[in-house]
Amino acid sequence: MNLVDIERRLREDDELQQMLEILERLDLPDWWICAGVLRSKIWGIDQNAQSDIDIVYFDPSDISEATEKRHERQLCEWIDLPWSVKNQARMHLVNDLPPYASAQDAIAQFPETVTPIGVTRRPDFELYLPYGADDFTDRIIRPTPHFQIGTARHLIFQRRMIEKRWQDNTGLHICI
Numbered sequence: 001m002n003l004v005d006i007e008r009r010l011r012e013d014d015e016l017q018q019m020l021e022i023l024e025r026l027d028l029p030d031w032w033i034c035a036g037v038l039r040s041k042i043w044g045i046d047q048n049a050q051s052d053i054d055i056v057y058f059d060p061s062d063i064s065e066a067t068e069k070r071h072e073r074q075l076c077e078w079i080d081l082p083w084s085v086k087n088q089a090r091m092h093l094v095n096d097l098p099p100y101a102s103a104q105d106a107i108a109q110f111p112e113t114v115t116p117i118g119v120t121r122r123p124d125f126e127l128y129l130p131y132g133a134d135d136f137t138d139r140i141i142r143p144t145p146h147f148q149i150g151t152a153r154h155l156i157f158q159r160r161m162i163e164k165r166w167q168d169n170t171g172l173h174i175c176i
Helices: 003-011 014-026 036-043 065-078 088-094 103-108 134-138 154-163
Strands: 032-034 053-057 083-087 118-121 125-128
Touching: 003 036, 003 125, 014 032, 014 036, 014 065, 014 118, 032 036, 032 103, 036 053, 036 134, 053 088, 053 103, 065 083, 083 088, 088 103, 103 118
Parallel strands: 053 083
Antiparallel strands: 032 053, 032 118, 118 125
16 A cells, blocks of 8 residues: 555545545634544554544634534534544643644654544645655554654653554554
8 A cells, every 4th residue: 555545545435525524614724634543544444443533723813622622512413423623723732842833733743653644625635644654554653753762752652552552463563
């Protein structure tokens, strides 16, 4: 599987297209479906095993967590799915990092190279893969540059390896 195959798989996924249509109705600035839900679709993992559907957006004019929760409730009214909506204009405070410049900047700073992935329809389908398709294709779990060995955040990467039990999945290759 290469970048073209990944994009085709996501474009042809009816459930994902329905999610994108619903998200367009919220009219959030700089919004993306990202992370695990897309990784699961690429790897053909049953969606029921997915814990949530990560939605990120970037709106520095309103960094209230209450606004995020209001967006989640609205999405659930339209379709009952486990939405998780986060404004990346505030998440740097939660993550104790310098401010992000955009939703894409925040996505690129996720811990593993197979987590920073996003799709949007603003106005057309767009796929964002800041670290390329190889680790998705080869099913390799490795830290992004922000979580490499020797960085203060590498312990977060290691904790996520344990929490997600990726070392127990024989189809994955862990590169620390």
